Amino acid sequence: MTFGSGTADRLLEEVRRLGGSRVLLLSSPPLAAASARVRDALRGMVAAEFDGATMHTALDVTERALTLLRAADVDCIVAVGGGSTMGLSKTLAFRTDLPQVIVPTRYASSGVTSVLGETHDGRKTT
Known part of the structure; x- marks a missing residue:
C-alpha cells in the first residue's frame, strides 16, 4: 500500500508492479478533474474509462x-473516488480477479473493509 500526498504521481509504477498495462479507469462525474489527473499520471495506459459509479453499487452499473472492461481487454482497474467508486472497483476485481489500485478522494468504509455490497431491485446485499 502506498499512502501520502503526491502519491498519484507513482500510479504508473504501481500499475506496472501489479502487471498492468491496459487500465480501466473508474470514477463518477463529480470527479472529472481528479480522474483527469490520474489519467495523465497513467501516461497512455488507460484503455477504457467508466464514470458511472453510483451509491450502493447497483447491479446494472x-x-x-463489466461489459466495457471485457470489451477493452483491460488487465488492471484504477478507481478514483469515495465509497461508490471503491465499491464498484471491489466488485469488478472480485468478479474478474483483476488487480486494482484505488485513489481515494475521501474517507469511506469501503476503502478499509473487505465487505462487498451490491444493490439489485432496490435491495442491497453484502
Whole structure:
C-alpha cells in the first residue's frame, strides 16, 4: 500500500508492479478533474474509462462496467473516488480477479473493509 500526498504521481509504477498495462479507469462525474489527473499520471495506459459509479453499487452499473472492461481487454482497474467508486472497483476485481489500485478522494468504509455490497431491485446485499 502506498499512502501520502503526491502519491498519484507513482500510479504508473504501481500499475506496472501489479502487471498492468491496459487500465480501466473508474470514477463518477463529480470527479472529472481528479480522474483527469490520474489519467495523465497513467501516461497512455488507460484503455477504457467508466464514470458511472453510483451509491450502493447497483447491479446494472456493475454489468455496464463489466461489459466495457471485457470489451477493452483491460488487465488492471484504477478507481478514483469515495465509497461508490471503491465499491464498484471491489466488485469488478472480485468478479474478474483483476488487480486494482484505488485513489481515494475521501474517507469511506469501503476503502478499509473487505465487505462487498451490491444493490439489485432496490435491495442491497453484502
